[in-house]
Amino acid sequence: MPTTNQPELATEWFDGRSPRPRRALLRCEGRELIVRLPEDQEPGDRRYLLRGIRWPERRSHGLRHTELPDGSLIQHADAREWDAWAQSNGLLESTVVGWMQSWRGAVGAMVATVVFLAAAWFWGVPLLSTAIAHSIPHSVEASIGEASLKQLRALFLKPSELPESQQAKLRQGFAALVQNAYPEGDAPPWQLSFHKSKALGANAFALPGGQIVITDELVNMLDDVPDATLGILAHELGHVEHRHGLDLLVRASLVSAVVGVVIGDASGFLATVPATLATQAYSRDAERQSDAQAAHMLHASGISPAVMATFFERLQDNEVSTGDGTARSRKPSAEPGGEEVSASLPIAISSHPDHAERIRYFRNWTPSGDDADWRAQ
């Protein structure tokens, strides 16, 4: 008869076929449970790996019922005796069993899961989409921008009617503004194009890769304050610098974007681009970042950012005089005859909400502000 220092427990064992219980002695040895039946019934020990055994859950009363991997069972009538034996063998201490037995643990695990999912949603998705957006090569970004511009041209944009000289003057003015803000020549790439757009009205927007579009209507509205026009272009360059357009596209189609990056086939992601760019808006944080960029760039050229307030004030006046509070939520559309009607492009600057807040921001801006991190990392 083998001897051991481990405590033994006399209990009842069922072979899983007959309802007749048999007396058995249990003990643990290393990672095994040893079941010993009376010598005359079965010579030798039955050995089971501990981790293959379904141990009973600990309750305050009742039978302790244990299932063994070969389909046989142990039933122990005295719960306290079982628990004492199990505890002395370290069988009740496994974390999982402990959690299962504790309401507090179960609730805690649930709360932790919810917190994890919420954190993944609030921080994980933006982090992931930003990481993906930054892992997309600039050449792909540029071709996304070009394809999108083509689409938007068909929807909203007509050739500009501004005199070449006026276009050239604004282009040069903006180039100088960029040069002053990026004296080391590390500005993001940009291409400026002028378009007439009855549908968008006085407006400007930027596309991935650095396409910046400004409407004749906006240039004319700010005819007497061209510095404000430059500030708007600087705001748009902020969206380019921080890759907000790509970020928006990736976030709106995270799954196909992940698949695109992982398997290197971006066609599913690219298919969603035009619809996404025409209907989604930048986040408020993205707008604030771009406003900060506009303020810093104007300041770098010795222009007071307060000049931007004129733009938002005139937008406000226009909206009041046309009663146009709701038209901004309309989907892009064109009349069947061809002439465009008023439409909204959420990424465009006139669609950004809260003119009053932004007027305050630009009026009160000082160079020592907290938004000194206006440059992308």
Ligand SMILES: [Zn+2]
């Ligand atoms: Zn913006």
